[in-house]
Amino acid sequence: MSDRSPLPPVRLVSEPELARDALATPLLSRAARLARWAGPDTRVDAGGVLVEEQLPAAAEVLGLTGDDAAACASEAWRAALDAGLVEIADEDAGTVAAGPELAVLTGGSPHDVLSVWLTVLESVLADASVPDLDGLVDAMEEGGPVDFSALDWDPAAEAEFLDGVLASLYLLTAGGEGPGAGAVAGAGAVPLPALAASVIAPSDMGEPTNDILEQVSDAMMRLDDQFRLLEPVGLVEYRPVDEALLADAEEADGPAAPVDDVDVSRYGMVRLTPLGLFGLRARLLEAGFEAPAVGELADKGADALLDGTAAFPPAASHAETEHWLARREPLAAARELLSAARGADAGAPLRRLRCQQALSLVGGEAEPALREVLDDPELGGLARVWLTERGHADVPAPTQDMVFWLTIDTVAAQLAAEGDSEELHALVKGLADQHSGFFAAAWRVDHPQTADVLEAMGRLHPDRGTAKEARKAAFKARSNRGR
Numbered sequence: 516m517s518d519r520s521p522l523p524p525v526r527l528v529s530e531p532e533l534a535r536d537a538l539a540t541p542l543l544s545r546a547a548r549l550a551r552w553a554g555p556d557t558r559v560d561a562g563g564v565l566v567e568e569q570l571p572a573a574a575e576v577l578g579l580t581g582d583d584a585a586a587c588a589s590e591a592w593r594a595a596l597d598a599g600l601v602e603i604a605d606e607d608a609g610t611v612a613a614g615p616e617l618a619v620l621t622g623g624s625p626h627d628v629l630s631v632w633l634t635v636l637e638s639v640l641a642d643a644s645v646p647d648l649d650g651l652v653d654a655m656e657e658g659g660p661v662d663f664s665a666l667d668w669d670p671a672a673e674a675e676f677l678d679g680v681l682a683s684l685y686l687l688t689a690g691g692e693g694p695g696a697g698a699v700a701g702a703g704a705v706p707l708p709a710l711a712a713s714v715i716a717p718s719d720m721g722e723p724t725n726d727i728l729e730q731v732s733d734a735m736m737r738l739d740d741q742f743r744l745l746e747p748v749g750l751v752e753y754r755p756v757d758e759a760l761l762a763d764a765e766e767a768d769g770p771a772a773p774v775d776d777v778d779v780s781r782y783g784m785v786r787l788t789p790l791g792l793f794g795l796r797a798r799l800l801e802a803g804f805e806a807p808a809v810g811e812l813a814d815k816g817a818d819a820l821l822d823g824t825a826a827f828p829p830a831a832s833h834a835e836t837e838h839w840l841a842r843r844e845p846l847a848a849a850r851e852l853l854s855a856a857r858g859a860d861a862g863a864p865l866r867r868l869r870c871q872q873a874l875s876l877v878g879g880e881a882e883p884a885l886r887e888v889l890d891d892p893e894l895g896g897l898a899r900v901w902l903t904e905r906g907h908a909d910v911p912a913p914t915q916d917m918v919f920w921l922t923i924d925t926v927a928a929q930l931a932a933e934g935d936s937e938e939l940h941a942l943v944k945g946l947a948d949q950h951s952g953f954f955a956a957a958w959r960v961d962h963p964q965t966a967d968v969l970e971a972m973g974r975l976h977p978d979r980g981t982a983k984e985a986r987k988a989a990f991k992a993r994s995n996r997g998r
Contacts, residue, residue: 521805521806521807521826522685522686522689522799522804522805522806522807523686523689523827523828523831524689524807524808524809524827524828524831524835525685525688525689525792525796525806525807525808525809526808526809526831526834527789527792527793527796527808527809527810528789528793530625530626530629531625532789533625533629533789533790533793534625534626534628534629534632536749536788536789536790537628537629537631537632537749537790538620538628539749540632540747540748540749540790541747541748541749542590542591542594542635542639542747542748542749543594543598543620543631543632543635543748543749545577545587545588545591545594546591546592546594546595546598546600546635547595547600547617547620548576548577548591549573549576549577549588549591549592549595549600549601550595550600550601550613550614550617551613551617552573552576553595553601553611553612553613555604555610555612556610557569557610557611558609558610559603559609559610559611560609561606561609563596563603563611564589564592564593564596565588565589565592566609570585570588570589571585573585573588573589573591573592574587574588576588577591590747593638594635594638594639594748595614596614597634597635597637597638598614598616598631598634598635598638599614599615599616599617599631599634600613600614600616600617600620600631601613601614601617602614602615616631616634619631629793632748632749632790632794633794633797635748636748636750636794639744639745639747639748639750640674640677640745641674642744643677643740643741643744643745644670644673644674644677644741645670645673676714676734676737677741679714680710680711680713680714680738681795682795682799683710683713683714684705684710684751684785684787684795685787685792685795685796685799687705687710687713688703688786688787688792689792703786704752704754704780704784704785704786705784705785705786706779706780706782706783706784707735707738707739707742707756707782707783707784707785708731708732708735708779708782708783710738710785711731711734711735711738712727712731714734715727715730715731715734716731735756735782735783736756738783738785739755739756739783742755742783742785743755749788749790749791750787750788750790750791750794750795751785751786751787751788751791752785752786752788753783753784753785753786754780754783754784754785755783756781756782756783757781757782759781760781760782796808807823807827809831809834809835809838810834810835810838811823812824812835812838812839813835813838813839813841813842814842815839816851816855817839817848817851817852817854817855817870818855820835820836820839820852820855820869820873821852821855821856821866821869821870821873822862822866823835824836824869825862825865825866825869825931825932832869832872833872833876836869836872836873836876837876839873840873840876840877844880845877845878845880845881846880846881846883846884848877848881849874849877849881849884849885850884850887852870852873852874853870853874853884853885853887853888853894853898855870856869856870856893856894856897857891857893857894858893859963861931861964862931863893864924864925864927864928864931864964865927865928865931865932867893867894867897867924867928868925868928868929868932870897871897871900871901874897874901875901879905882902882905882907885898885901885902886898886902889911892917892920893924895913895917896913896917896918896920896921896924897921899911899913915956916960916961919956919957919960920960920961920962922946922957923957923960923962923964923965923968924962924964925942926939926942926943926946926968926971926972927962927964927967927968929942930967930968930971935974935975939975940975940977943971943972943975943976944975944976944977946972947972947976947978947981947985954969954984954985954987954988955988957969957988957992958988958989958991958992958995959992959995960992965992965996966989966990966992966993966996967989969985969986969988969989969992970985970986970989972985972989973985973986973988973989
């Protein structure tokens, strides 16, 4: 993920809930059980891995049966070792002892528990980027060098691919209404073909080529293996690719092509869990990305709230503002918001729009704050709107200059918030159609973004004559400010 622009805000559940989820994940819970089971008689090899003779006993402790019981027990032991739940007590004797992090799982804070889980997650992600190495086992046992070219495997590229897929899944989750919504095959779940295509197919591609389809299909098979590994650590909920599809692909001597539009879930469905959302955000922050979470601005000033929510989608902005208001008295909050909304800089119109939206959530106790700014050239218009909408009496009528200034400010804010949206197209058309002399008066408005707004109106209005009139007004406004 190379784009370093701020990511959409996410809604995280509380740390205690996340810690409970972490402790309940199959991998960490198994690792903890093995760490408590291990004792002086437990034997490991030079790398700390359980010797083969110990695996049946470890599997029995975990209640595992079947062909993969030993492999699951070995995986849980490696997680315990990586997370510091066990440690090598005597390298020469190959014995182990409880590690310093084991006590954290029962006596540590939720934050401490999540730190242990994040360590396990990193270990699993590293394993998920490694292909099947069975073909090189003999060479490694003989002490020969590992020939990665024999696998056609680039470790850095493989890790980067998985990181890209997870970042795409994070973005898709952040764009929803919150974590944990929906079941694996329902709302919130992403079809594996769509997820693979999101990191392979160019964003501006129309009909995918056969080469792209083949790459997507190959990636699906890789991701199927990887998500099977990532589910036990609690990162995702995953419905694997239908085994019948894999069998068909083997018989056809090629990858399973995602062509079944009737039941796309057969090609795999994945959903990021609330714990997984927390984990990926932690990794993104560690990598230097700006990854906000709803509620982070609650203890900051109104200036931080209005600037911080400027790029938030409506639902997230609303939730963040509610968090902020809940910690303040309504009148004091309204005064702080109004003060922070002032300014002539490029971001000021959007701040005032966010201020207006925040004030819509404040009760009647805020009335004195709005009346205090009725004569303010930047805030008087929105104050009148607020008071009038709530039926307050004695609200002075706005001057024509104030009406035009507020109009320019509103369009500037909408441009900053949504760009050329359908709502803005409708607003621009309505303004020009309802006020026959709008452009003749608008170019004189003493607002720092008057020319930019009129230029945008000329670009957005569907009528050629009206658009030309708007562009002429924009030229006059630029000339007027240049004097």
